[in-house]
Amino acid sequence: MSNFVPKPFNDLSKIALKKAETVVCWGKTLIVAPHPDDESLGCGGAIALLRKHNLEVGVLTMSDGTLSHPNSKKFPPEKLRDIRESEMIAALEILGVSSDKVKFLRLGDRRVPGENATDFTAAVETIKDFLAADQPETIVVPWRRDPHPDHRATWQIFSAANDLFDVKFRILEYPIWLWEMAETKDLPRENEIEIWRLDVSETIEKKQRAIHAHLSQTTDLIDDDPNGFRLSPEVLAHFAAPFEIYLEEIK
Template sequence: MKIKYFLHRLKLGLHNKWWLLNYKFRELLIQLQFYWLLYQGSQLLNINQKSVIVFSPHQDDEALGCGGMIALKREQGIPIKVVFVTDGGGSHRGHTKITRSEIVQIRREEALAALKILGVESTDIHFLDKCDGALSKMTETEQQQTIEEIVQLLGSFQPQEVYVTHKQDRSLDHEITYQLVKAAIAKAEVTVELWQYAIWLLWKSLLFSNLKFDELVGAHRVAIHQVQSKKKQAIETYRSQYLPIDAESSAVLPPGFLWRFFLPYEIFFKSDSGQE
């Protein structure tokens, strides 16, 4: 009986060690692929004078994914508008002491403060206030209404570049935001350069299992050394996301998530024109 117990414990221990080694190896691969993409697998992209609309599913995605680009362009006086698609109210779903409407207000205030650091005035910030976490549940009518709102923004501002979360960003709200923006660009019949920024795609994900080779070839990096501190300060404005909102809560963003966004480069993926 003791021998069987010993063999069982030995087998269990070996299994756990193998799992841990496999986990650590995967983590190492993910970090290596990220650094490869950042420094070797992407083309250098210089900041130009083109006007921009940034579409952000939630209040923090814009600072994480392209805060450096925003700050660089604003320092040169280039027009930029930022559009938040959802209200951000789903980040603390189920919290017993803070209501959804309170979370919405907190995140809105954080967004205004973060974008002020990056050089974007409140008059250039738009909130579509769609239900956070529910873009995939919109009816056809709601989808078309949202697309029409985006069409109106594109038509009034006439941007030369559009930035939006990656079409395979491993978050339904992020991926559907891409689809909505893509459909709006086609409907508005505007000619823009469409760039995708990744938030979750590069987190605990093996790129080659998610992206085709030609998509990886379309990766570009923007050097943001001179505005790195501004971007970090803007990200740190979103305290509700990376710190516990009270003593009973844990942080929304997982441990180790933010370091990639504090580096001196940002990664963007070139999309085909909006007329796919």
């Protein structure tokens, strides 16, 4: 499967390095992570750059992440949730975001409601209220067709919430599982999306440390679940580049 990384993601050199725009244009930014670790993998370099420029960064985590090691006796769901949340706080501390800026919605892992779910409207209302109070200038969410149901559902909730505002928030999207698991239908379509690279060479070292602060996802910290999840070297390699990929809808 790792050989199947369809265009345009199989040739990063063809994706433009957008020099005209830096994170300074993002202003106050809300980073949305379906699970603890998506923020560091997808946007860690940008987060550290934003903070370097003294821009406010908030982070909203949708799910509790408790399905990464569903059979662990040492880490039953509540303990696993706590450890994943504390890892995320540690990771964001490295990137320059203090714990009071990090919020956890604690929806069920793999149960973030997508547009066909009965509790979708309630989730959209929650996010609408959150955005009305928080007023970010830029919202960064997973790619709309990222091959994980929670990632897609997260985009759907934010997209629907944004539709409820007269003046729309700027939304950027980041890929996580698109690299490894995309089918052709998951990829950006012609004239749908602008794709660009953000140079994060200044902050890549911090980003790597933040990713590896998620010890439960990158080490044998939880060693009693043979089916436990672990980020593979192949997956991690996509997030070791000195740039991040962002996608923005063409209006």
